[in-house]
Amino acid sequence: MIVTSKQKQYLRGLAHSLDPYIIIGKNGLSPSSIKSINKSLTDHELIKVRIKIGNKKDFAPIIEKKTSSTIVGLIGKILILYRQSEDRENSKIILP
Numbered sequence: 001m002i003v004t005s006k007q008k009q010y011l012r013g014l015a016h017s018l019d020p021y022i023i024i025g026k027n028g029l030s031p032s033s034i035k036s037i038n039k040s041l042t043d044h045e046l047i048k049v050r051i052k053i054g055n056k057k058d059f060a061p062i063i064e065k066k067t068s069s070t071i072v073g074l075i076g077k078i079l080i081l082y083r084q085s086e087d088r089e090n091s092k093i094i095l096p
Contacts, residue, residue: 020050041083
């Protein structure tokens with residue numbers, strides 16, 4: 001799914017009050033952390049991921065590809081990810 005810059009701005013605004021759901025630490029980007037990110041995206045559509053070890057710009061494209069999500073923003077050590085719900089009728093976020 002392609003997200004426009006206007007929609008990214010809207011999603012960053014929604015993500016402002018969120019806390020990080022996933023924290024990637026000393027174990028790095030493991031299969032279990034990808035699985036957790038996938039589950040969180042399925043449940044919430046919009047999540048924050050904190051990367052404590054390493055460079056977020058290295059992890060971002062890998063996470064985006066493996067979770068079929070879109071990077072909405074990179075702020076400090078925080079990654080904001082969005083994936084539209086498969087069930088569009090019960091979607092929690094309606095994009096402008």
